[in-house]
Amino acid sequence: MLAFILRRILQSSAVLLAVGLVAFSLFRYVGDPVNAMVGQDTSMEERDALREKLGLNDPAPVQFFHFIANAARGNFGLSYRTSEPVGRLILERVPATLELSFCAAVFVLFVGVPMGVYTGLYPKHWSSRLLQAISLIGISLPTFLIGILLILVFAVTLHWLPSFGRGDTVRVGWWVTNFLTLSGLKALILPAITLGLFQLTLIMRLVRSEMLEVMRTEYIKFARARGLTNRAINFGHALKNTLVPVITVAGLQLGSLIAFAVVTETVFAWPGVGQLFIQSVQFSDIPVMAAYLLLIGLFFVLVNLIVDLLYFAVDPRLRSQGGSARVAGH
């Protein structure tokens, strides 16, 4: 168990280092940081001095090492655009994105999994067929279109929900939250649905096909032969076995919610890191882009780690491979 976790952490670090290399290359070789920081009329000498001061004349491996060491301390340098520390810029924006992604994830799991279970248990029922058809639409419509349609209906026409921004927020320490005001909560609804809809249809279809698969297995047939109730079979035996493969995919999907938030945040003018990223692309604000890249990489790796641990908790076959193994004599 412990060995397994250590191995996973090691792998995660390797992945992060690779992401770091990409971020560093971006930082170092796309555009000229000095050009971006100084005005038109800066002299050659001043530019060289700045270059030296920024360490841009050091050999690349040394620069990479500095870059990673700084990143680990949350130090990504100054934004080209606002000259503020990138770390602080990002940190200000992280709560908005995390809260949005969290709500989308809750929406995806608590709606998508039950829908998948239902359509898997009653594949021939008309309502299952309807859900299947709707989910096809959900998969094929692009996110921004869904967002705009939702705004059109619920904000512009019905005036039920706001069309942009976070609404009223409350500051708890450095964390600025939506969860403590009614207007904040209302502001979350449309963006969370927009962000989650695509993943929801994916999860639903995945759960459905896994459920169909599991219902055909011998152990479900044997469970029926033992006279277990439908509830015990469907929501105990079948659901648990369905979730084993679903956990992996769901974990990856939820990780990508944070990345996909870029589009949703743009549509809803949501002040999160995704929006910050789009702005920084427009201004070639390389330090912000590099930091964003690393942040997303970090989230992905963390989600993966959690998924692996969950897998461990659910599937006894993995647990005993790690340590106690088979009991002697068999």
Added chain:
Amino acid sequence: MAAASNNQPLLEVRNLRIEFPTRRGTLLAVDDVSFDIAPGEVLGVVGESGAGKSLTGNAIIGLLEPPGRVAGGEIRLEGRRIDNLPYEEMRKIRGARIGAIFQDPLTSLNPLYSVGRQLVETIQTHLPLSASQAKARAIELLQEVGIPGAEMRIDHYPHQFSGGMRQRVVIALALCAGPRLIVADEPTTALDVSIQAQIIALLKRLCREHGTAVMLVTHDMGVIAETADRVAVMYAGRVAEIGPVREVVKHAKHPYTKGLMGSIPSLGVRTERLTQIDGAMPRLTEIPPGCAFNPRCTFKGQRCLVERPNLMPAGATRAACWLHDSGGVGAPILKETVDA
């Protein structure tokens, strides 16, 4: 061997018909099958692959897989008709009155539940026992089926048991709520040859101790000869011959059974397909008129080609063969009742 101690049969299967609606018409997979099982009796069921053995067993436990359906006849358990019960009524019978054992112990158990949990949930579904009482009973059962260290093993998961041990757990699961009948569909086919005999012996001993009747489906004539009280031989969805095991083995009356019994392998030696007879069993869509066995039969006469024989007394057994009718296999008797 245990024999009927009661006049009322435990299980009565009467004129059972099982159909599959398909695009090209309805397939009749089990046609007019009748037999009884007495309390405590072991009925062996043999026949080539596709003869309809599993379908008959599944119909008895009420788990025919759609689109298969019981299209005619009836099944009675202790006098009560069970083939037309609502799902929930039949569920209460499954496990409690009729247990089942399937072929592959590796896939019969849920890999994510410990064996103890699977036992306890089955016991508590059918018997009014507390969790601790159910657990005590589960441990007892594991001991009974010969699992060493049952107190500890109860918390283990299926993958921690060998194939033979898993089939023991499956037997414990089938027996745990005290059923009167167990439908065992090829319970040893998937197992290592060296442990098949052990499992069969265990099943036989436990059922005798508990007074449980068994419908034992198998390809292994040796197992039948060792274990069964009576045997039913199925061919192309019908019962070709049925009778006391000694008679069927030693003095078979149906030409098909005679062929089967030509060489009985010793216990444990498996014959995947019973192919001592030339030719193969016809597919469901190609069953000939008259006796379904006629293309392979060396005794056939005119009558066998047009008129279908039902079970009739033949010495100490009952056989579906015109050889045992007073009219014999000779001249065709063209009746309207000729089956197509």
